[in-house]
Amino acid sequence: MLPTAVVAAPGFVSKVNDTVITNSNNTYWTPQRLQNAKPLNLPKPTNQLTTQTAPLAGTPVSVSGQAPTVNIPPDLQNKLFQPRQINSVADELVQPNNVGSVGAHFTSSRLVPLSADVVYPYRAVGKLFFTIPGQGDFVCSGAVIKPRIVLTAGHCVHSGSGGQKGFFTNFLFLPAYRDGAAPYKSWSWSYVMTPDAWAKGNGVVPNAADYAMIEINDLPFKGVNRKIGQVTGSLGFKTFSLFPNHATLLGYPGNLDNGNKMHQVTAQSFRTQTPNSVEYGSDMRGGSSGGPWIQNFGVASVGQSGGQNPGLNQIIGITSYGSVSTDPLYQGSSVPDSRFVNMLNTICNRKPGNC
Numbered sequence: 001m002l003p004t005a006v007v008a009a010p011g012f013v014s015k016v017n018d019t020v021i022t023n024s025n026n027t028y029w030t031p032q033r034l035q036n037a038k039p040l041n042l043p044k045p046t047n048q049l050t051t052q053t054a055p056l057a058g059t060p061v062s063v064s065g066q067a068p069t070v071n072i073p074p075d076l077q078n079k080l081f082q083p084r085q086i087n088s089v090a091d092e093l094v095q096p097n098n099v100g101s102v103g104a105h106f107t108s109s110r111l112v113p114l115s116a117d118v119v120y121p122y123r124a125v126g127k128l129f130f131t132i133p134g135q136g137d138f139v140c141s142g143a144v145i146k147p148r149i150v151l152t153a154g155h156c157v158h159s160g161s162g163g164q165k166g167f168f169t170n171f172l173f174l175p176a177y178r179d180g181a182a183p184y185k186s187w188s189w190s191y192v193m194t195p196d197a198w199a200k201g202n203g204v205v206p207n208a209a210d211y212a213m214i215e216i217n218d219l220p221f222k223g224v225n226r227k228i229g230q231v232t233g234s235l236g237f238k239t240f241s242l243f244p245n246h247a248t249l250l251g252y253p254g255n256l257d258n259g260n261k262m263h264q265v266t267a268q269s270f271r272t273q274t275p276n277s278v279e280y281g282s283d284m285r286g287g288s289s290g291g292p293w294i295q296n297f298g299v300a301s302v303g304q305s306g307g308q309n310p311g312l313n314q315i316i317g318i319t320s321y322g323s324v325s326t327d328p329l330y331q332g333s334s335v336p337d338s339r340f341v342n343m344l345n346t347i348c349n350r351k352p353g354n355c
Contacts, residue, residue, distance in 0.1 A: 171192065
């Protein structure tokens with residue numbers, strides 16, 4: 001029996017995972033299925049309209065992130081599968097600076113050091129595995145934003161048409177994933193929701209609200225049930241702040257290190273697109289969908305002033321789309337707005353302790 005689809009708050013669609021008990025759906029994800037899961041291709045822009053340079057309208061709402069509240073050491077020996085190494089270029093010197101044909105400058109790099117992925121705030125980001133019925137298993141990226149809530153792209157959970165029947169399934173989130181290892185275990189899901197703008201938008205991008213939120217089941221650590229946010233920490237968010245701004249874009253792009261390592265791009269806002277979207281320079285492709293775009297990423301120094309935009313480690317965007325060609329080198333994100341806040345409030349109120 002497929003998971004039951006139910007109506008969420010007005011303006012959203014959702015699905016409950018009622019086919020398994022807490023965290024038992026890990027049995028679906030055999031080493032072979034994990035190894036064969038493919039990066040989900042970035043949606044190709046189909047609606048490039050006139051760009052503008054005016055600041056985005058709306059009063060920003062911001063929420064701070066939260067560092068881990070329990071000391072769980074990473075278990076890098078928790079190897080779930082042996083990842084494929086197609087076209088791998090091991091230990092090649094990184095040449096990080098780049099710009100594509102559209103003129104959007106950025107810097108692209110592996111994490112330095114690679115072990116930074118198990119340190120907050122990086123460790124709140126992870127790889128999302130899922131199944132598209134009739135098509136196979138795929139991977140996207142995502143980030144923890146509340147004790148039980150993972151944020152990703154709408155197109156990583158739903159086809160963009162078919163209403164409640166358009167949802168994918170078998171969601172499994174691996175925070176701080178690296179080279180087949182799940183240092184903070186693998187986490188199953190209990191509920192997922194996405195805005196109507198994506199679920200009823202026929203998969204067209206730019207899209208006004210290509211994002212989604214997944215409720216994650218708790219996991220035992222040394223006999224004590226923990227919420228994912230307690231273990232990884234969580235990133236904050238700020239609405240209406242994608243343009244103008246600069247950000248760190250994180251994810252697991254299949255074209256870079258075969259998606260086996262967390263990747264980072266730093267860039268500033270390049271241009272806006274209709275409807276409700278902004279583009280930054282980036283060379284990440286399929287698999288990076290759903291990854292967070294984070295302002296003021298990192299750890300503040302003693303005495304550091306916040307200036308006029310002090311919010312630390314706040315998500316301002318989510319990887320939504322990009323060019324199919326390798327030459328333009330940009331990605332786009334919907335602007336988190338009141339729909340984002342309403343969806344978060346809805347999923348927070350679904351179960352005590354979610355937020």
